[in-house]
Amino acid sequence: MYSVHLSEIPRTISFRTGLLFLGLFGCSFLALFGYIYWQTAFYLKTEADTALYRQVENRSLQSPELQLAEIRKHAVQDVEGRLPHSLFDEQGKFIAGAIHRLPPFAEYDKPQEFRWLKDNGHHRPVRFMVHRLPDGKTLLVAQDMHDIREFDELLINALYSGGVLLLVVGLFGAVLLGYSAHRRLDKLSRSIKGIIEGDLTGRLPILGNNDDIDRLAGVVNGMLDELERLMSEVKGVCDDIAHDLRTPLTRLIAGLERAQRRGLDEAQYATSIDAALTEAKGLLLTFKALLRISEIENSARRSHFAPLDLNVIAADAAELYEPLAEERGISLTFNSSQMPAVIAGDAQLLFDAVCNLLDNAIKFSPDHSDIHLTVIADQIAVGIRVTDNGPGIAPAEREAVLRRLYRAESSRHTPGNGLGLSMVSAVARLHDMELAVSDAAPGCRVDLLGRPSPETT
Amino acid sequence: MTHVLVVEDDLPTAREIEAALCDHGFTVSCVDNGREGLLKALSEPFDLIVLDRMLPGGLDGLGVLTALRAASVSTPVLILSALSALDERVRGLRAGGDDYLTKPFEFIELTARLDALCRRRAEPPATTQEPRLRVANLEIDLLRRTVRRGERVIELVPREYALLEHLMRNAGQVITRTMLFEAVWSYAYDERTNVIEVHISRLRRKVDGEGDLPMIHTIRGAGYVLRSPE
Numbered sequence: 001m002y003s004v005h006l007s008e009i010p011r012t013i014s015f016r017t018g019l020l021f022l023g024l025f026g027c028s029f030l031a032l033f034g035y036i037y038w039q040t041a042f043y044l045k046t047e048a049d050t051a052l053y054r055q056v057e058n059r060s061l062q063s064p065e066l067q068l069a070e071i072r073k074h075a076v077q078d079v080e081g082r083l084p085h086s087l088f089d090e091q092g093k094f095i096a097g098a099i100h101r102l103p104p105f106a107e108y109d110k111p112q113e114f115r116w117l118k119d120n121g122h123h124r125p126v127r128f129m130v131h132r133l134p135d136g137k138t139l140l141v142a143q144d145m146h147d148i149r150e151f152d153e154l155l156i157n158a159l160y161s162g163g164v165l166l167l168v169v170g171l172f173g174a175v176l177l178g179y180s181a182h183r184r185l186d187k188l189s190r191s192i193k194g195i196i197e198g199d200l201t202g203r204l205p206i207l208g209n210n211d212d213i214d215r216l217a218g219v220v221n222g223m224l225d226e227l228e229r230l231m232s233e234v235k236g237v238c239d240d241i242a243h244d245l246r247t248p249l250t251r252l253i254a255g256l257e258r259a260q261r262r263g264l265d266e267a268q269y270a271t272s273i274d275a276a277l278t279e280a281k282g283l284l285l286t287f288k289a290l291l292r293i294s295e296i297e298n299s300a301r302r303s304h305f306a307p308l309d310l311n312v313i314a315a316d317a318a319e320l321y322e323p324l325a326e327e328r329g330i331s332l333t334f335n336s337s338q339m340p341a342v343i344a345g346d347a348q349l350l351f352d353a354v355c356n357l358l359d360n361a362i363k364f365s366p367d368h369s370d371i372h373l374t375v376i377a378d379q380i381a382v383g384i385r386v387t388d389n390g391p392g393i394a395p396a397e398r399e400a401v402l403r404r405l406y407r408a409e410s411s412r413h414t415p416g417n418g419l420g421l422s423m424v425s426a427v428a429r430l431h432d433m434e435l436a437v438s439d440a441a442p443g444c445r446v447d448l449l450g451r452p453s454p455e456t457t
Numbered sequence: 458m459t460h461v462l463v464v465e466d467d468l469p470t471a472r473e474i475e476a477a478l479c480d481h482g483f484t485v486s487c488v489d490n491g492r493e494g495l496l497k498a499l500s501e502p503f504d505l506i507v508l509d510r511m512l513p514g515g516l517d518g519l520g521v522l523t524a525l526r527a528a529s530v531s532t533p534v535l536i537l538s539a540l541s542a543l544d545e546r547v548r549g550l551r552a553g554g555d556d557y558l559t560k561p562f563e564f565i566e567l568t569a570r571l572d573a574l575c576r577r578r579a580e581p582p583a584t585t586q587e588p589r590l591r592v593a594n595l596e597i598d599l600l601r602r603t604v605r606r607g608e609r610v611i612e613l614v615p616r617e618y619a620l621l622e623h624l625m626r627n628a629g630q631v632i633t634r635t636m637l638f639e640a641v642w643s644y645a646y647d648e649r650t651n652v653i654e655v656h657i658s659r660l661r662r663k664v665d666g667e668g669d670l671p672m673i674h675t676i677r678g679a680g681y682v683l684r685s686p687e
Binding site: 284319352 | 544561563616642645659678
């Protein structure tokens with residue numbers, strides 16, 4: 001559980017995304033705060049300057065006597081020296097006010113700043129303006145900027161601390177995200193490794209919150225279900241093949257050994273060789289049929305598909321099997337469809353499929369029974385139906401009979417390799433058709449049905 | 458004597474083919490690669506060539522075949538192949554092959570097919586225009602599509618007629634079930650049960666019935682032959 005190394009966290013996407021957002025958020029934070037700071041500082045400075053202009057204007061309007069009296073009174077009242085006013089004569093000598101010396105200034109009537117050394121020894125930042133009065137005296141109005149400066153500093157400090165807090169929380173969040181993502185991916189990788197090592201029943205953990213990883217895991221789990229099904233099918237087929245081929249091989253070897261063991265005359269030798277050949281050819285047929293099915297399943301043959309009429313194919317198959325049925329007194333009835341049953345397909349494969357179905361029907365029907373081969377072509381479906389009144393296939397076995405080499409209990413003693421219906425099933429899949437086995441009460445009904453192709457409807 | 462060139466890289470298989478063809482009465486030359494096969498086929502006259510589809514070296518069976526046909530050598534070629542897919546068969550025949558046989562095969566199938574190729578080459582196409590086919594007292598009128606044996610008129614359904622016509626055209630030759638099926642039903646033969654056997658026995662009942670000497674014979678494990686009873 002705690003196998004997450006800190007050094008691995010920076011490589012996780014979550015961590016990197018976290019960092020990216022931290023960077024973006026930091027930039028917008030800086031921009032916003034900088035703007036507020038700039039606007040505030042500008043506003044306060046403008047306010048101070050306006051006040052200076054106004055005061056200069058007020059004082060200029062007063063008579064020299066009132067001016068002097070007011071300045072003196074103001075100097076007494078404004079103990080703190082927040083808005084010091086002073087008056088100097090033509091030579092720049094101090095007459096009255098809080099500031100005793102005219103600070104160096106560049107221009108009249110323009111706000112400027114200087115550091116005012118007060119009587120109590122404190123320096124104060126001061127914004128001031130110098131005005132020449134009509135009578136030749138010089139008027140100085142000023143404003144203490146200390147509070148404004150302090151407010152500025154406060155703002156800057158807030159920016160710093162806010163920024164640091166943002167950085168710490170953001171980094172912590174990114175690490176946390178990276179850590180949790182890393183742990184989750186670790187869990188997923190462990191599950192996948194387990195599956196690779198052979199535990200095909202294993203699945204990826206799903207949290208149930210339907211997030212990206214959950215959705216991906218869901219899809220992968222679906223794929224694993226399919227893989228497991230296929231693997232078990234392949235395994236089943238391998239087992240079946242091994243079993244089904246071992247039996248004839250055993251007979252073949254036993255027969256040959258018997259011939260070797262006994263002193264046989266020529267005729268007996270010939271019989272033994274014939275028997276061995278029959279077994280070997282039977283084996284070859286089984287292999288051929290298996291190869292054929294996988295060839296069909298590879299679906300490389302879809303490129304040869306051409307439009308064809310199922311009526312023609314079914315008629316050919318019925319004609320081929322009619323003598324075989326007749327030999328056993330079975331009546332094989334072929335019912336063609338009203339409309340042409342046109343589908344895109346491979347004539348050879350469909351013919352073989354219909355032949356297989358007829359072959360099965362004849363093989364499992366009792367003598368003197370009926371078999372119907374019907375071609376269906378309507379708005380809903382196009383296909384072929386074979387109905388017999390043989391023993392039928394038990395409901396439990398209807399799925400299984402489509403499997404390779406599967407032979408129903410009742411068919412153990414009839415000749416065949418158990419590949420007929422799986423071949424039909426492979427042909428059906430290749431043609432996007434459904435192969436369904438059902439009950440014909442009594443007997444068996446096999447439907448090989450597909451959707452009508454669009455150009456025929 | 459028919460001289461056959463066998464191009465097959467697997468030595469035991471080549472030996473078996475050689476033995477089977479010699480037993481059948483052919484003279485056989487064997488080579489084990491495409492280059493040598495091509496040189497031999499170009500320098501000596503052969504009646505038939507049995508060509509393996511997959512050969513070692515730069516030149517495979519189809520390459521040999523294409524080169525032969527490009528050099529206007531028209532010797533009938535039967536392609537042997539382990540590839541059973543329909544596409545492969547089509548490709549082999551398109552490259553100029555006359556017949557295609559998938560491994561594993563039965564030797565009787567090989568010799569029967571080679572015989573058929575040989576005969577097809579020997580017979581000028583003019584004979585097909587003859588209005589009737591006759592073997593002993595069995596006669597087909599190809600224009601009226603009627604069959605008689607001696608004085609007896611035999612009624613056949615169309616498929617039986619096609620079967621008999623094919624057997625008569627190849628009278629005296631073994632026709633395997635596969636060849637028969639391919640010729641009479643235009644589908645490839647997917648060896649199943651005894652359907653063809655039943656068709657043949659129906660035909661046989663009509664042709665050889667009622668005290669006539671049998672003409673349609675079954676070659677066990679292989680196919681059929683129609684021959685004159687004398």
